[in-house]
Amino acid sequence: MDTLRLAIVGYGKIARDQHHPAIDDNARYRLTAVSSRNASVADVANFESLEALLEQGPEIDAVSLCTPAGVRTAQARLAMASGKHVMLEKPPGATLAEIETLREDAERHGVTLFASWHSRHAHCVDSARQWLATRQIRRVDIEWKEDVRVWHPGQAWIWQPGGMGVFDPGINALSIVTEILPRPFHLTDAQLQVPGNCQTPIAASLDFVDGENVPIHAEFDFRQQGTPPIWNIHVETDEGRLTLEAGGSRLLIDGELREEGPDAEYAGLYERFATLIAEGRSDVDVSPFRHVADALMLGHRHTVEDFVE
Structure with missing residues (x-):
């Protein structure tokens, strides 16, 4: 082409x-x-x-x-x-x-x-999906915490309606989980911490459940300081614990490193885009976005201290 x-x-x-x-x-x-x-x-x-x-x-x-x-x-x-x-x-x-x-x-x-959902193209996401496909999932825990001042410096739009606040990075975790889990899931509770001078949350605690009542818990926080970001997903199964670390670039089973690779998420996005164009197709999956919309609709809002850049 x-x-x-x-x-x-x-x-x-x-x-x-x-x-x-x-x-x-x-x-x-x-x-x-x-x-x-x-x-x-x-x-x-x-x-x-x-x-x-x-x-x-x-x-x-x-x-x-x-x-x-x-x-x-x-x-x-x-x-x-x-x-x-x-x-x-x-x-x-x-x-x-x-x-x-x-x-x-x-x-x-x-x-x-x-x-596009760039985190789905992290090195170990497909391997995690394949490993989980043949196992019984018992629980999922998501930790997605970073410093907004480092990753979104000066981006005031993120605190305005439509900017999503902590869901801007949190949706990356949801894009991975919706890719690797074998069944759809839905929100049951959301606790949102919103700075007094902002319209969008700076932190969120979410609970989901799938069709077999498997609990899925997520903690998103934009206030992580002094340490590297935490972008981890843990899945308890009948055959051990799968962990995706570093946003999906490292895969561990029961704490043992099984696979890791370079950051090539955006390379994967552009390869996918070119392939879709060549095949005359579109790809418009909104499942991660739907979970964010549900959280903003169902969530209990708690006012916290103002955010100052």
Whole structure:
């Protein structure tokens, strides 16, 4: 297949640190343009808006939307109406309903829409899914804790409606769990800690259960300081305890390391996107996002001290 001419829309930290290197390392793409209000990239065409890029820029085949979720839907609709394939950073939108609109747009315009979940492409996630498929699961515990000042510096949008607060990283854990567990599950309780000057939670404690009454507990916290982030998932089974550490890059069984690999999540995303385009298909799974929406709807809100950057 021909090299895909790609544009990045929204050149912030995640685009700079993850998307751009993954694109450069994949021969199936050529980064052709960037649309960003606050940044530019050498050796490609730069524009302040997606509208300007589509009207004045070079020919492109696809766009990767790395903007905040609140503006992403309008940009995705514009790009697809112009015949461009679209990859959405997570979460795929600000609401579940708007994603259905995007799904219909992709079908109508005959383009690929990819709602990406980068943590599903962590090195050991597929191995964990296969190991769990033949075992009886008894309990799941999720620990997802990091320092918001390190991982989202100066990103005030994360505390506004649609920004999701601690669910922005927490949804990564949910994207893994929905991938590796053999059965769907649903929320039964959510306790949300919301700073007095914010609209979204800084920490959350969640309880779920699946169709066989297996308990699933998650602790998300944006206040982890002084230590590396904790991105772990533990699954108790009838044949031992499986643990995914470091966001899915390390797999342990009963504390013994069985597998580990490099951070290549975004490389996996872009390979998947190119394959979907080649096959003329879309992938718009919203199951992790649905769990977040349920938590925000069902959750008990507890006001905690104001957040100061």
